[in-house]
Amino acid sequence: MTKPHPWMANSASDAKQEMLAALGVNSVEALFGQIPEDHYHSGTFNLPRQLASEVELSRHLNDLLSKNATAADNLCFLGAGAWPHYVPAICDEVVGRYEWQTSVFGSPTSDHGRNQAWFEFCSQIGALVEFDFVGLPVYSWGCAIGHAVRMAARMTGRRTVLIPAIMDPERLSVLRNYCEPPEMARHIDIVEVAVGPDGCIDRADLAAKLNDGVAALYFETPSYHGVIEADPAGLCQAATAVGAEAIVGVDPLSLGVLEAPGAYGATIAVGPTQPLGVHMNAGGGVGGFIASPDTERYAREYPTLNITIAETIEEGEYGFGLTLFGQSSYGSREEGKDWTGNSVYLWSLANAAYMAAMGPAGFEEIGRLILARARHAAQAIDAIEGCSVDLSRPFFKEFVVRFDSANVDTVNAKLRDQGIFGGKDISGEPGIDGQAALYCVTEIHTDQDIDRLVAALKKSL
Numbered sequence: 366m367t368k369p370h371p372w373m374a375n376s377a378s379d380a381k382q383e384m385l386a387a388l389g390v391n392s393v394e395a396l397f398g399q400i401p402e403d404h405y406h407s408g409t410f411n412l413p414r415q416l417a418s419e420v421e422l423s424r425h426l427n428d429l430l431s432k433n434a435t436a437a438d439n440l441c442f443l444g445a446g447a448w449p450h451y452v453p454a455i456c457d458e459v460v461g462r463y464e465w466q467t468s469v470f471g472s473p474t475s476d477h478g479r480n481q482a483w484f485e486f487c488s489q490i491g492a493l494v495e496f497d498f499v500g501l502p503v504y505s506w507g508c509a510i511g512h513a514v515r516m517a518a519r520m521t522g523r524r525t526v527l528i529p530a531i532m533d534p535e536r537l538s539v540l541r542n543y544c545e546p547p548e549m550a551r552h553i554d555i556v557e558v559a560v561g562p563d564g565c566i567d568r569a570d571l572a573a574k575l576n577d578g579v580a581a582l583y584f585e586t587p588s589y590h591g592v593i594e595a596d597p598a599g600l601c602q603a604a605t606a607v608g609a610e611a612i613v614g615v616d617p618l619s620l621g622v623l624e625a626p627g628a629y630g631a632t633i634a635v636g637p638t639q640p641l642g643v644h645m646n647a648g649g650g651v652g653g654f655i656a657s658p659d660t661e662r663y664a665r666e667y668p669t670l671n672i673t674i675a676e677t678i679e680e681g682e683y684g685f686g687l688t689l690f691g692q693s694s695y696g697s698r699e700e701g702k703d704w705t706g707n708s709v710y711l712w713s714l715a716n717a718a719y720m721a722a723m724g725p726a727g728f729e730e731i732g733r734l735i736l737a738r739a740r741h742a743a744q745a746i747d748a749i750e751g752c753s754v755d756l757s758r759p760f761f762k763e764f765v766v767r768f769d770s771a772n773v774d775t776v777n778a779k780l781r782d783q784g785i786f787g788g789k790d791i792s793g794e795p796g797i798d799g800q801a802a803l804y805c806v807t808e809i810h811t812d813q814d815i816d817r818l819v820a821a822l823k824k825s826l
Contacts (some may be wrong), residue, residue, distance in 0.1 A: 436645060440814055441786040444763050444805025446535055447645040451809050453722055456642035456715040465714055480685035484672045486713040489720040490654050493620045494634040495627030497659035500669030502638050502652040502709050507536040509635035509653030510583060510614065511543025512703055516666040517581035517610035518553050527574055527582045529566055530557040531796040533589040560796055564592030564758050566600060577607050585614035590803065591763030601630035617641055619761045621728030622736060633657045642719025643712050652709035668693055668703035731808050735762050739806040742815045749819060751826045762807060768800040771826050779825035785818060
């Protein structure tokens, strides 16, 4: 007889027997009888020893973490999905409050202002992208793209999505997962559209591939390489002209200086929420939003949790609650529009605190600051012998640095020796010939930081 786990009541022997009897079997092994014998692992697992106490566990984890080199202790120019931005103290204070952290989803008595905070998040994102319907955030930007594409396929009845040929490999991988294998009945074909030398979508190739069988056109501005699309309104118009959805991916911090997607004809907007007051957390601070017009056609296709506001029986009083719950995987499980599972709802509170603290003027200020500092860094790096940056491209926050003869991996190793995280190695990725890295410069980088990077690059080369 195995010893019951101290925190798992159902691991006690009598509880196990009661559950097995209810299922009509005599052993736990019988539950897996349908699995072929050759599918079982026959060897031994190389597992670490069991830790006997919380003290040991704490020390073990701290020892592992101490091996990491962190962005707090090093100068970081890495982006490409998790970007180094300043997180105001108010964001950590808000998400650390007990009424959020102990709020159990599903119980009305657990709502200590949670629903209102969620509503504020949705309202603020809506104001940024100029759309009136925003769902609660999903796991990541990639997940938001996947859900939006599947929404478009359901609305149009079509099974093809057009995407730029140059796209973040991680986001593309997630999108491919959402579009399912070709053997599946609900498969969505992904067709790539060429990207021109200017970093923008090739209009001729788009025209050749855009037809009445396309469910959606997806593009980003700024793009994966940081390039600002020259004519996003024209792309949206081309998509909607053939009855396709125009899905635009945006960096929310760029919207203080760039036009909102809802203003130039996009029908769905998606993007990351990590830049809005969430720490990078070793890649665990990501999140993604989906926004659209507030019409039944779009609202009925959201797989997310959605929040509404309504008057109560008390004059001047309002209540906040979930709406369209039955179409989510929470309300209908596998019959929901899409499976979302648990998500980054706590981060949405940090996002709401950040956006409230910034306000419209703050977004404009940070947008201009990022534009200026990224441009300054790009110009300084372009002046280094052996490096080049295409300064003819308008870019936001991220830009491509090409190396004439040096190996990016070697350069980054030398930068790490000097306490600097260099750009992401994108050598060999679509649209890149030779050695290149994607550098990220944000509001946290000072002139002195950029000077230090330039000096370190010169030394490394």
